[in-house]
Amino acid sequence: MIELNERQSTLRAYAREWATELAKRAFELERSPELVHRLLDLPGMVFLARTPVPAEYDRDPILLDGHRYDGGSMERVTICEEFAAADAGMMLAAPGPSMSGVLVSQLGDKAQQEWFFSRVLERPTWTFFALTEPDRGSDAGGLQTSLVPDGDRLLLNGAKRFIGNAARASFGVVFARTKPGPLGVVAALVETSLRGFTATPFPTVGLRGNQVTDVRFDNVEITMDRMLGAHLSPTRRGLLGAVRGLNKLRPGVAALGLGIARGAYEYVRAERRDLTAWERCELDEMARDIESVRQLVRRAATAADADDPALATLASAAKARASQLAEEITLGAFGFFGAGARLQHPRLDKYARDARAVEYMEGTRNIHHLNVFQGLSRRRLAS
Amino acid sequence: MTLRDLSYAPIRVAARTDGLVAALSLLHETTGTVGYGPEGHVIVPRGLIEADPEAEVIDTIELHGRLLYGLHCPGRSGQAPEEWTLGLVWLRYGLSEGLLESCMTYLGGRTVGNSPLLLQQMIKGQLAEAVIAHLEVLTALEDAHPGDLDESALAALHQRITRTDRGLLRLLGGSSLCADGPGQAVHISELMADAYTKRQTT
Ligand SMILES: Cc1cc2nc3c(=O)[nH]c(=O)nc-3n(C[C@H](O)[C@H](O)[C@H](O)COP(=O)(O)OP(=O)(O)OC[C@H]3O[C@@H](n4cnc5c(N)ncnc54)[C@H](O)[C@@H]3O)c2cc1C
Numbered sequence: 339m340i341e342l343n344e345r346q347s348t349l350r351a352y353a354r355e356w357a358t359e360l361a362k363r364a365f366e367l368e369r370s371p372e373l374v375h376r377l378l379d380l381p382g383m384v385f386l387a388r389t390p391v392p393a394e395y396d397r398d399p400i401l402l403d404g405h406r407y408d409g410g411s412m413e414r415v416t417i418c419e420e421f422a423a424a425d426a427g428m429m430l431a432a433p434g435p436s437m438s439g440v441l442v443s444q445l446g447d448k449a450q451q452e453w454f455f456s457r458v459l460e461r462p463t464w465t466f467f468a469l470t471e472p473d474r475g476s477d478a479g480g481l482q483t484s485l486v487p488d489g490d491r492l493l494l495n496g497a498k499r500f501i502g503n504a505a506r507a508s509f510g511v512v513f514a515r516t517k518p519g520p521l522g523v524v525a526a527l528v529e530t531s532l533r534g535f536t537a538t539p540f541p542t543v544g545l546r547g548n549q550v551t552d553v554r555f556d557n558v559e560i561t562m563d564r565m566l567g568a569h570l571s572p573t574r575r576g577l578l579g580a581v582r583g584l585n586k587l588r589p590g591v592a593a594l595g596l597g598i599a600r601g602a603y604e605y606v607r608a609e610r611r612d613l614t615a616w617e618r619c620e621l622d623e624m625a626r627d628i629e630s631v632r633q634l635v636r637r638a639a640t641a642a643d644a645d646d647p648a649l650a651t652l653a654s655a656a657k658a659r660a661s662q663l664a665e666e667i668t669l670g671a672f673g674f675f676g677a678g679a680r681l682q683h684p685r686l687d688k689y690a691r692d693a694r695a696v697e698y699m700e701g702t703r704n705i706h707h708l709n710v711f712q713g714l715s716r717r718r719l720a721s
Numbered sequence: 722m723t724l725r726d727l728s729y730a731p732i733r734v735a736a737r738t739d740g741l742v743a744a745l746s747l748l749h750e751t752t753g754t755v756g757y758g759p760e761g762h763v764i765v766p767r768g769l770i771e772a773d774p775e776a777e778v779i780d781t782i783e784l785h786g787r788l789l790y791g792l793h794c795p796g797r798s799g800q801a802p803e804e805w806t807l808g809l810v811w812l813r814y815g816l817s818e819g820l821l822e823s824c825m826t827y828l829g830g831r832t833v834g835n836s837p838l839l840l841q842q843m844i845k846g847q848l849a850e851a852v853i854a855h856l857e858v859l860t861a862l863e864d865a866h867p868g869d870l871d872e873s874a875l876a877a878l879h880q881r882i883t884r885t886d887r888g889l890l891r892l893l894g895g896s897s898l899c900a901d902g903p904g905q906a907v908h909i910s911e912l913m914a915d916a917y918t919k920r921q922t923t
Contacts, residue, residue: 475894477833500895541900543908550898665887673920678762680915681780681791691908694887698895704843 340636345405346416352402353417356382357424364425364547364688371539371549374431374506378462382421386432387462390414392443395455409439411586411642415593415635422597423604426692427547429594430502434458437467437587438511444583445525445567445575454527457508466510466537468498468528468553475500475698476705478513478577481523485514485560492516492565494528494558500698502548504530504537511566512555513577523576525566534558544691581650588653588700589638595660595696596635599667600628602689606674609683617674624667631656631663651713654706661703664693729811729862736815737822741906742766742787744815745913748808756801756809758916761794763801764909773797782912784905791912803867806875806917813882813910814858817889821851823903824892831894847888854885872919879914886910 342350360382367373377383385400390409393399399406407413421429435442435458442454457463474480483496494514504510509529515522530537534556539549562568567575603624613621638656641649668690672679680687697703713719732751736744746766749755755773757763763776767788780791825848828839838844858878861870870878886907890897897904 470895473831480832480834542898543900543904544898669883669887672915675920676760677758677919678760678793678916679920680912681762681793682760684780687912690911694890694904695898697891698898702894703891704847707843 348403348405350416353420357421360428361424368546383432387434391455411589411639414590415639418590418593419597422594423601426594427545431547433462433464436465438465440583440587441511445579447569464503464507466501466504466507468501468512470500472497472499483514485516492560494555494560496555498553500550501553502550504551504553505539521572526560527564532558545695585650585653586642588657589635591700592635592656592660595664596631598664598689598693602668602671605686606671610674631660648718651718654709658703658706661696664696668693733811733815736812737819744812752805756805757797759799759919761798762916763792764913807867810878816910817882817886820889820903824889827893851885851889876918
């Protein structure tokens with residue numbers, strides 16, 4: 339069993355309390371994603387807005403019972419599970435460095451990191467991460483958004499789709515192509531106030547708090563100092579360089595699925611007190627599945643924190659299984675209520691809608707199954 | 722023609738080609754009723770609500786610019802006649818066929834490397850699973866008259882359709898989450914099945 343240590347348990351207790359408070363506004367946020375601007379003073383939002391920021395840039399870190407948190411993967415999965423068990427949409431609506439922060443830490447030079455994190459700490463600031471395009475998601479290596487030199491700067495043109503928080507964001511990381519081939523993909527820091535940048539939200543069935551958007555770049559001028567990874571070798575920048583950072587983030591997305599499943603399970607426990615013997619067995623089985631996936635997610639998080647070469651395989655395994663669990667448990671939960679449960683229990687229905695979205699974030703189940711196969715064929719798990 | 726001989730073909734075709742609202746309106750028209758489920762729930766397209774001032778609107782859902790209401794009226798619990806409950810399975814089946822078509826179009830137009838996603842073996846297998854499930858459901862439906870399939874048989878068919886739809890939605894990638902696309906219709910289709918799926922609870 340992988341258990342949390344005292345530091346992580348403290349974080350879990352706080353996160354649970356914050357998330358429960360925020361979840362009271364979950365449906366309001368669904369109806370009106372702008373609500374988040376009015377929740378920024380709540381402690382959960384304050385924490386997410388400032389986490390994770392590397393210790394060297396955070397001179398005034400948030401301490402919880404004397405503990406400091408630096409954004410390790412085990413911390414991240416703990417926070418994600420707790421927030422998602424209450425309401426995943428609220429967590430994904432929060433400002434903060436989020437995925438872009440991890441990439442800036444991974445690919446950015448000192449000046450870029452200072453620029454990015456000082457702004458994030460200055461005031462609640464949303465960031466975005468733009469990889470997916472309208473014509474290709476899983477096949478990210480084939481992306482077409484272009485960055486073409488124009489005098490002493492570059493021009494960014496193209497479109498991205500499903501970009502969470504881009505309409506609220508001040509800046510984010512955009513992947514674009516400077517030349518054909520896998521080494522031709524680069525990452526740039528892009529400010530949303532630049533001329534030619536537009537982000538248009540569109541409504542979704544689940545996770546509406548995340549406010550995904552269609553983003554367009556129309557001759558957006560990018561200065562050279564915004565190109566991430568220019569100081570790194572070509573194989574360590576762009577998409578290839580980002581992969582390590584994305585692998586480290588993946589257990590967190592898996593934990594969102596885990597948390598949604600747990601939330602639905604706990605809802606049944608709270609609302610259905612007099613269970614038949616059969617129902618008790620079914621519910622116990624759900625609890626076992628949830629714990630088993632929790633262990634898988636923590637195993638991947640442990641690998642991320644230890645820079646274990648098995649990380650890619652473990653993170654994909656955890657993400658694939660957790661998204662499946664989220665769908666299974668949320669659908670199964672309705673079986674504990676009478677006909678019309680989905681209309682009569684909107685919170686449970688919300689868990690079921692949100693669960694569907696986890697499948698796509700950070701790569702689909704098929705893609706993760708392919709990754710796990712690659713781990714198998716390359717004997718990455720052999721020990 | 723008696724209700725027992727009702728043909729569900731137009732409802733299936735409407736669901737497959739014209740979508741959920743058209744098919745649901747047709748089901749209402751054909752059976753001449755608003756079929757409330759065992760606990761008094763029903764999903765109706767806007768317009769039919771005026772017919773039932775007693776019902777409480779407990780959910781409002783938009784689909785392609787049309788509004789649907791989730792109604793609750795305990796006084797009308799279990800009023801859905803057998804021709805309605807069988808018709809609903811046909812309707813959801815037709816929607817699922819339409820979803821399969823959407824997947825074929827989407828996957829045929831999308832590439833990995835330079836080849837269509839549709840040609841990936843993993844994807845072919847997943848589409849085949851959906852086809853097999855469809856055949857199973859169709860075989861159960863084809864010779865069934867209202868009343869032939871009991872509640873648990875209908876519930877099993879609904880569950881088979883729901884699981885199949887979920888598999889197909891995954892093949893549509895993130896686009897299955899758009900509120901103006903097939904993913905929203907599947908959500909409503911699930912709500913409809915749920916309104917009629919009776920369960921033993923203490
Ligand atoms: C709520 C939400 C938030 C998101 N946030 C962001 C964000 O902030 N930034 C961002 O860049 N993106 C974001 N995304 C997009 C997400 O990363 C993509 O949806 C995902 O990568 C899948 O891409 P796609 O939707 O284009 O599906 P496609 O790639 O078109 O896939 C369609 C189907 O084909 C399967 N498939 C694809 N390739 C293969 C293969 N080689 N073999 C077998 N099967 C295959 C897939 O598994 C899927 O079932 C978000 C999506 C959602 C739903």
